[in-house]
Amino acid sequence: MKRLAPLLILVLGGCASLQSLDVSSLTGGRINSNVDVMKVAKGVNQIRKGFEDISESEEHFIGRAVAAQVLTRYKPLNDPALNLYAQKVAQAVALASDRPATFKGYHLQVLDTNEVNAFAAPGGFLFVTKGLLKLVKSEDELACVLAHEVAHVAKRHGLKTIQTSRLTSAFTVLGSEAAKSYTPQQMNQLTTAFEGAVEDVVNKLVVNGYSRDKEYEADRFGAQYARDAHYDPGALKTFLARLEKSEGSGGGMFKTHPAAAKRGAELGSLTPASAYKRSSERGRRFSAAVQL
Amino acid sequence: MTFRAMLAAAALALAAGAAYASTITVLVSETALRKRAQSYAPSVGTARLGQKFETAGLESGFYKTASGYVHASAVTERKVRLGSADSVGGGTSAEEITLAGKGFNAQVEKSYGDKGAVNFVGVNAMERRSVSEPALFGFLRAGGLLPEGGSK
Numbered sequence: 369m370k371r372l373a374p375l376l377i378l379v380l381g382g383c384a385s386l387q388s389l390d391v392s393s394l395t396g397g398r399i400n401s402n403v404d405v406m407k408v409a410k411g412v413n414q415i416r417k418g419f420e421d422i423s424e425s426e427e428h429f430i431g432r433a434v435a436a437q438v439l440t441r442y443k444p445l446n447d448p449a450l451n452l453y454a455q456k457v458a459q460a461v462a463l464a465s466d467r468p469a470t471f472k473g474y475h476l477q478v479l480d481t482n483e484v485n486a487f488a489a490p491g492g493f494l495f496v497t498k499g500l501l502k503l504v505k506s507e508d509e510l511a512c513v514l515a516h517e518v519a520h521v522a523k524r525h526g527l528k529t530i531q532t533s534r535l536t537s538a539f540t541v542l543g544s545e546a547a548k549s550y551t552p553q554q555m556n557q558l559t560t561a562f563e564g565a566v567e568d569v570v571n572k573l574v575v576n577g578y579s580r581d582k583e584y585e586a587d588r589f590g591a592q593y594a595r596d597a598h599y600d601p602g603a604l605k606t607f608l609a610r611l612e613k614s615e616g617s618g619g620g621m622f623k624t625h626p627a628a629a630k631r632g633a634e635l636g637s638l639t640p641a642s643a644y645k646r647s648s649e650r651g652r653r654f655s656a657a658v659q660l
Numbered sequence: 661m662t663f664r665a666m667l668a669a670a671a672l673a674l675a676a677g678a679a680y681a682s683t684i685t686v687l688v689s690e691t692a693l694r695k696r697a698q699s700y701a702p703s704v705g706t707a708r709l710g711q712k713f714e715t716a717g718l719e720s721g722f723y724k725t726a727s728g729y730v731h732a733s734a735v736t737e738r739k740v741r742l743g744s745a746d747s748v749g750g751g752t753s754a755e756e757i758t759l760a761g762k763g764f765n766a767q768v769e770k771s772y773g774d775k776g777a778v779n780f781v782g783v784n785a786m787e788r789r790s791v792s793e794p795a796l797f798g799f800l801r802a803g804g805l806l807p808e809g810g811s812k
Contacts, residue, residue: 429766436780440778459791463796468733469734472689475787493783559768565764645804650804653803
């Protein structure tokens with residue numbers, strides 16, 4: 369019997385894990401993390417409370433409005449070939465991320481400014497400036513930069529900056545009435561909450577920057593995504609070393625991100641996947657597309 | 661508990677685990693159903709918002725369904741009442757809000773946009789910029805980024 373006990377514990381323990389099916393370690397995604405089957409069985413009648421209760425579609429609309437604010441502050445670069453090339457690299461690393469599909473997918477726009485910066489709005493709206501692209505010297509480096517932004521989306525860093533009071537206000541409107549369409553008063557309350565939520569995210573992205581912890585997390589997961597997309601994750605450190613040398617220029621990323629040297633040190637050693645291949649084609653198409 | 665009873669309990673527990681099945685609901689506009697539980701596996705179909713699938717469980721971050729593998733981040737295993745957010749007060753889940761198109765939606769965006777000059781035209785242009793999966797896989801293959809047998 370003593371010999372059988374561990375087996376029994378294993379078997380029963382395995383079934384117990386089905387009762388609390390936590391797949392967060394497998395997916396890194398929000399939706400299925402900490403899903404408690406017993407709670408699900410009791411229904412879903414709990415009123416939404418915090419950022420984790422923002423729905424996929426709501427994240428999309430918050431992201432659209434944040435992106436609209438970014439595009440109001442910065443002029444989009446009208447270079448179809450460069451935008452399409454960067455879009456492909458962004459989709460390549462997003463596919464390897466733990467959130468390959470957002471509500472409407474990942475979309476990238478190059479911004480026509482010499483400020484060195486990159487942003488990620490909720491839902492998958494990515495931005496990279498012309499100034500930053502001038503510092504990038506290879507497709508692998510670009511992939512790492514964009515993978516860092518994808519990580520901000522995958523880890524929902526933007527949504528985490530929204531003040532809970534804004535969401536409480538919006539969720540109350542939705543939870544208080546059995547309405548098929550909103551009354552003018554409800555619409556006004558929702559719009560005010562939406563406006564505040566967008567402002568919270570924009571302030572964090574463009575003005576204050578994320579906390580150091582979130583930036584290091586985005587570096588760490590970004591390097592992982594780049595590696596899983598069969599790019600060289602070490603290219604992130606190469607880029608950060610170059611960024612460090614140009615840090616004297618002040619604003620943009622230098623204001624909103626931790627020092628490049630510290631970010632590089634936090635990353636530690638990075639090695640490519642076993643399937644990693646060098647490619648002259650990557651060099652050719654990077655040089656053809658990124659001519660700034 | 662006797663030795664025989666414990667054995668019976670273990671067998672029952674194993675059977676319950678093997679029979680584990682669940683329904684998943686798609687929460688994104690559309691996403692690929694793949695041949696294998698891999699990001700670079702070829703697409704064998706498309707799963708769309710609100711579509712439900714029976715699943716036998718997770719495999720490497722993908723739910724296995726009869727129609728193909730779907731990434732876990734694009735679906736929920738929670739029970740979702742289709743259309744419930746149209747008429748239910750008192751508590752509606754995030755998943756139901758998505759499927760009903762409620763909460764922060766196009767109507768709220770329009771109300772927000774009417775209050776000030778923001779560049780949604782540029783955002784719409786961004787959203788139109790998307791690379792199809794065949795074109796993306798061609799880009800990956802040309803750049804030596806597709807693992808052996810990846811898209812086959």
